[in-house]
Amino acid sequence: MTQQKVVLVTGATKGIGREIARQFGELGWIVVVGGRDLGRAEAVVKELAADGVEAAAVRVEVNDAQTSKEAAGWIEQTYGRLDVLVNNAAIIPDGDGPVSEVPVEALRAGFETNVLGLVATTQAMLPLLRRAERARVVNLSTELSSLTRVGDPESRMSSVLTTGYNASKAAVNMVTVMLANELRADGILVNAADPGNCATDMGGWDAPRTPAQGAAVAVRLATLPADGPTGQLHAEEGRLPW
Numbered sequence: 001m002t003q004q005k006v007v008l009v010t011g012a013t014k015g016i017g018r019e020i021a022r023q024f025g026e027l028g029w030i031v032v033v034g035g036r037d038l039g040r041a042e043a044v045v046k047e048l049a050a051d052g053v054e055a056a057a058v059r060v061e062v063n064d065a066q067t068s069k070e071a072a073g074w075i076e077q078t079y080g081r082l083d084v085l086v087n088n089a090a091i092i093p094d095g096d097g098p099v100s101e102v103p104v105e106a107l108r109a110g111f112e113t114n115v116l117g118l119v120a121t122t123q124a125m126l127p128l129l130r131r132a133e134r135a136r137v138v139n140l141s142t143e144l145s146s147l148t149r150v151g152d153p154e155s156r157m158s159s160v161l162t163t164g165y166n167a168s169k170a171a172v173n174m175v176t177v178m179l180a181n182e183l184r185a186d187g188i189l190v191n192a193a194d195p196g197n198c199a200t201d202m203g204g205w206d207a208p209r210t211p212a213q214g215a216a217v218a219v220r221l222a223t224l225p226a227d228g229p230t231g232q233l234h235a236e237e238g239r240l241p242w
């Protein structure tokens, strides 16, 4: 079994996920780049390899559990375990909008990718995470998942009317807490990361933060010491309220 630590990042073909992969590479980790398009994941691997990072591409379409199972099989054969899973892949569904208008299909698509896909990927990787000494799981969430923030009419978050996105990320928070409870006795820490509004396809290119700044929040949670928090939502400035 390799001595180097191994991380899988889903949705690492662009944006914050690609940056999370790059930052793990800088830490000297083996980086498994998950992408629903294998060719684009391989392009990221090439970029990383050019910087001296050991990296490999796997096809993970989070809505197709078979791809996660096959990726887990490959990681097991190649590295024997997984130290960190970063569930980064997500969408704002097409047609997302206020509760009064959002098409149910958009809600369904948001939950499909952001929640069901995340759980299926996690289930596929859990046996490998259990083989690591100090495994960590990080789920990308958002301030828009916070009932406290969205429920505060003075907060900017209350004016963002993407029901499918916000509600699915609130469900991600619950999954995070419940998985943290399940894995506490095994010493596996599970947390949710809010990267802040970053300039990506999803975040909008005029967003105030860089993908690197957003990625750093996830990488910090993925490398917490043994006595670090679990079952929490953290942003750069610290813990966020649910």
Ligand SMILES: NC(=O)c1ccc[n+]([C@@H]2O[C@H](COP(=O)([O-])OP(=O)(O)OC[C@H]3O[C@@H](n4cnc5c(N)ncnc54)[C@H](OP(=O)(O)O)[C@@H]3O)[C@@H](O)[C@H]2O)c1
Residues within 6 Å of the ligand: 010, 011, 012, 013, 014, 015, 016, 017, 035, 036, 037, 060, 061, 062, 063, 087, 088, 089, 090, 091, 113, 117, 140, 141, 142, 143, 194, 195, 196, 197, 198, 199, 200, 201, 202, 203, 204, 207
């Ligand atoms: N950017 C922000 O301001 C912001 C703020 C708060 C939270 N977040 C969270 O941070 C994470 C990354 O966001 P981002 O801004 O980097 O988004 P992005 O630029 O849109 O990238 C999303 C990534 O997820 C992948 N993806 C989408 N659906 C997938 C599926 N079904 N299976 C596998 N991969 C899939 C995309 O793959 P393709 O390249 O194939 O499309 C892409 O690699 C998300 O969880 C997001 O909710 C972002």
